[in-house]
Amino acid sequence: MKRFLPAIVALGAGLLIITVLIALSSDSPAVPLTVFFTKPFSSWFHFGNMLNMAGLMIFAAAGSAFALKAGAFNLGGEAQIYAPALVTALLLSGPPPASAAETAIRLALALAAATATGAFLGFVPGFLKAQFRISELLTSFLLSAALLPVIDFLVSGPLRDQSKNLLATKAIVAAFRIAPFMKPSSFNISFAIAVVLAILAGLFLRNTAPGYRLRVTGTAPEFARFSGFSVKTVPVAGMTVSGIFHALTGFFSITGTWYMCHNGFSAGMGWSALAIALIAPPPSYTPGSRPLPMPRCLPPVSASIPPHSSRPSFSSVYRRRCFPCRP
Numbered sequence: 001m002k003r004f005l006p007a008i009v010a011l012g013a014g015l016l017i018i019t020v021l022i023a024l025s026s027d028s029p030a031v032p033l034t035v036f037f038t039k040p041f042s043s044w045f046h047f048g049n050m051l052n053m054a055g056l057m058i059f060a061a062a063g064s065a066f067a068l069k070a071g072a073f074n075l076g077g078e079a080q081i082y083a084p085a086l087v088t089a090l091l092l093s094g095p096p097p098a099s100a101a102e103t104a105i106r107l108a109l110a111l112a113a114a115t116a117t118g119a120f121l122g123f124v125p126g127f128l129k130a131q132f133r134i135s136e137l138l139t140s141f142l143l144s145a146a147l148l149p150v151i152d153f154l155v156s157g158p159l160r161d162q163s164k165n166l167l168a169t170k171a172i173v174a175a176f177r178i179a180p181f182m183k184p185s186s187f188n189i190s191f192a193i194a195v196v197l198a199i200l201a202g203l204f205l206r207n208t209a210p211g212y213r214l215r216v217t218g219t220a221p222e223f224a225r226f227s228g229f230s231v232k233t234v235p236v237a238g239m240t241v242s243g244i245f246h247a248l249t250g251f252f253s254i255t256g257t258w259y260m261c262h263n264g265f266s267a268g269m270g271w272s273a274l275a276i277a278l279i280a281p282p283p284s285y286t287p288g289s290r291p292l293p294m295p296r297c298l299p300p301v302s303a304s305i306p307p308h309s310s311r312p313s314f315s316s317v318y319r320r321r322c323f324p325c326r327p
Contacts, residue, residue, distance in 0.1 A: 048185025055192075056190070056249050056252060057249075057273055059248040060245060063246045064245075067122075067239055067241075069218050071217065076243075078148060078270035080242075084246070084247035085253055088172075088255065090169065114250060115247045118245075121143065123243065125139040129235045168263065169260050170260065172254060177255060180256075190255075193248075249273075250266075
């Protein structure tokens with residue numbers, strides 16, 4: 001229960017602040033408060049759209065959380081959502097596909113291009129941190145801040161759909177649009193995909209040897225270094241995977257919600273995802289309380305320590321525990 005206390009307190013504090021602000025800024029606060037708390041559940045349209053946006057935020061929040069587990073802060077979520085969304089819109093707005101096979105191939109290519117874009121935008125800050133010890137806080141934020149106005153210019157200028165009055169690209173072909181579950185809302189299968197991927201990411205971090213090494217390195221890099229872990233690869237991997245999760249937000253936003261990339265597309269989703277990751281329930285481990293849980297695939301300590309007369313060094317014991325398949 002203690003794990004969920006920070007998240008519960010954060011949620012309660014947010015609702016309390018919103019209630020106070022609405023009460024102070026309205027002559028009849030009962031009406032706006034009633035609308036605020038009941039409107040999302042008043043119809044399938046509002047409820048479905050709320051779930052759809054929650055699914056998009058799960059993708060991005062899982063990416064931010066993955067970077068945090070690797071000991072890195074990803075402040076470039078805005079561009080890592082916006083740029084893949086633009087790539088998706090451009091690749092899927094061409095001529096209609098001639099067959100179902102072509103539809104699947106073009107969707108797969110667009111997904112691959114979008115995730116590659118997000119992965120690259122996450123890889124660059126992670127690489128700079130690993131190789132040159134440049135803070136990923138600065139590099140991810142500055143890279144995102146530099147790209148956002150460029151993408152805005154492209155969307156509202158050269159890539160804009162001149163036949164419409166919107167500052168947006170051409171709409172994607174209808175064959176590439178994800179059908180909603182609850183019309184007229186945009187709720188679609190991307191919500192289920194987001195939940196499954198978030199669960200798989202959690203299982204990977206908690207129950208596998210690579211996930212254990214990533215958590216240990218992100219929490220205690222000096223301990224990981226003396227234990228024989230590759231400390232430099234962890235921030236690169238964490239930031240790259242974080243960029244991929246943010247890219248999925250951009251991809252499914254285009255294919256399942258807006259169907260076009262408009263000016264200011266990300267609209268603070270990257271920052272909201274980072275806030276969600278920060279207030280999420282922390283892991284069961286806190287420094288000074290109890291050890292990080294070992295994945296089930298690793299042997300117990302007693303199985304890897306020989307008799308006292310030939311006992312190896314501390315580093316070799318932990319290297320053997322965390323790399324059981326390596327000779």
